[in-house]
Amino acid sequence: MLKKLFKQILPQGATAPLRLHIGGEIAHADWKIFNIAAGPQVDYVGHCADLSRFADASVAEIYASHVVEHLRFKTELPAALREFHRVLAPGGSLRVSVPDLATLCKLFLDPALTTLQRFQVMQMMFGAQTTAADTHYVGLDEEFLTQFLLDAGFTDIVRVETFGLFDDASAMQYKLPVSLNLRARKPL
Numbered sequence: 001m002l003k004k005l006f007k008q009i010l011p012q013g014a015t016a017p018l019r020l021h022i023g024g025e026i027a028h029a030d031w032k033i034f035n036i037a038a039g040p041q042v043d044y045v046g047h048c049a050d051l052s053r054f055a056d057a058s059v060a061e062i063y064a065s066h067v068v069e070h071l072r073f074k075t076e077l078p079a080a081l082r083e084f085h086r087v088l089a090p091g092g093s094l095r096v097s098v099p100d101l102a103t104l105c106k107l108f109l110d111p112a113l114t115t116l117q118r119f120q121v122m123q124m125m126f127g128a129q130t131t132a133a134d135t136h137y138v139g140l141d142e143e144f145l146t147q148f149l150l151d152a153g154f155t156d157i158v159r160v161e162t163f164g165l166f167d168d169a170s171a172m173q174y175k176l177p178v179s180l181n182l183r184a185r186k187p188l
Contacts, residue, residue, distance in 0.1 A: 017060030017089070021166070022048050023067035028166070031063065036133060049079040054087040062088060065097040066169040066179070068145075070127070073138035081152035088186040094154060095163050097170035099124050100180035101139035107175060124178060142180055154184035 024033040027041040034044040034051075044053065048067060062084050071077040084094055107113070108121045123129075127136040140148075146157050160181050162171050170179045 018054075018058060019061040020044075020054075020059055020063070020087075022062060022064040022084075024063070024065075024166070026166070047076075049076045049083060051083040051087050056086055057089045057092075059087040059092060060089055061093045061095070063095045063163070063165060065095075065163075065166065066099065068096060069098045069136040069138055069140060070133060071137060073148075077138060077148060078151065081148055081154070085153045085186055090186055090188045092186045094149075094184045094186075095165070095181070096145070096149075096184070097163070097168075097179045097181045098140045098145060099136070099169075100141060100178055101125065101144075102141040103176065103178050103180075104139075107178070110175075121174065124174070140180065142182070145180060145182055149182065149184045153186065155187050156183075156185040158183050 019031045020034050021031040022034045025039055025041060032043040033041055035042045036047055038045050068077055071080055104121055104125050108118055125139060127134045129135050142159060149157050160183055163181055170181050172178050
């Protein structure tokens, strides 16, 4: 059914459904990169809360690893998730990864950590703040992120250990896995 739907929405000459890697930096043959900053591998530059260049239901999959925690939770995060939902085709998939606040809190309170290690955990919570874009405006755990996704219209939300698509922060370990990885779908 999805192949038939994509044949209807793909432009003439297009051979594969559009897959967006939001926040990506490394080229992949099957994915187009959408990033807030221009770069040699970036296909589209813009803010992820504004995907107006993409038509409704024109994207097959979206992958966003360690991106949405950089959005303000009252405005930008809900807007971005609504945009993800809007551009995804019915049945389309969102894979989203964020620092898991619950895990990071446990790590931060671990008495075996040195001051430096605790500082590194704090940076995972709030961003390293090496640039203006490297600040985290929201801490998300499974409950919070699931609710944001439900509010945006997503269903079939499942936590997974890893996505196995890209070598990125979604698989990061710091004594234990520190990323919350959720897969969600836009209803058919």
